[in-house]
Amino acid sequence: MKINEIVDLVCASKLNDINNDIDFKLAIASDTVADVTAFDNNDVILVTGKADISIIKAAELMNIDCIILSRGKVADVSVIDIATNKGISLLRSKYGTFTICGLLYENGIRGGMSSSLLNF
Numbered sequence: 001m002k003i004n005e006i007v008d009l010v011c012a013s014k015l016n017d018i019n020n021d022i023d024f025k026l027a028i029a030s031d032t033v034a035d036v037t038a039f040d041n042n043d044v045i046l047v048t049g050k051a052d053i054s055i056i057k058a059a060e061l062m063n064i065d066c067i068i069l070s071r072g073k074v075a076d077v078s079v080i081d082i083a084t085n086k087g088i089s090l091l092r093s094k095y096g097t098f099t100i101c102g103l104l105y106e107n108g109i110r111g112g113m114s115s116s117l118l119n120f
Helices: 004-009 052-060 077-085 098-106
Strands: 012-014 026-029 045-047 066-068 091-095
Touching: 004 052, 004 066, 004 091, 004 098, 012 045, 026 098, 045 052, 045 098, 052 066, 077 091
Parallel strands: 026 045, 045 066, 066 091
Antiparallel strands: 012 091
């Protein structure tokens, strides 16, 4: 799923103008940096209610290219600037995290997997 399709699906607005050509197939949802850094998939959407610099740094570390801020969370200009400089698409949706994840799942996006869970 491309960025513009995601924007339409979850009624999001773009907080920056990163138009990567990634076809996203996986998503994760978390408000904690530790959980975000546990996932090691590429081309992942992060759905979160956390709108501060720590989530951008975690996304950069884990090569996450799209963050959807849930519940209408507002990111500071400095957070948006850093996401833009790192090439991370930053979206804002009025929907809650659970609803966003449900919409993504209904439309073919699946959950990312932590490598630590592969031997569970």
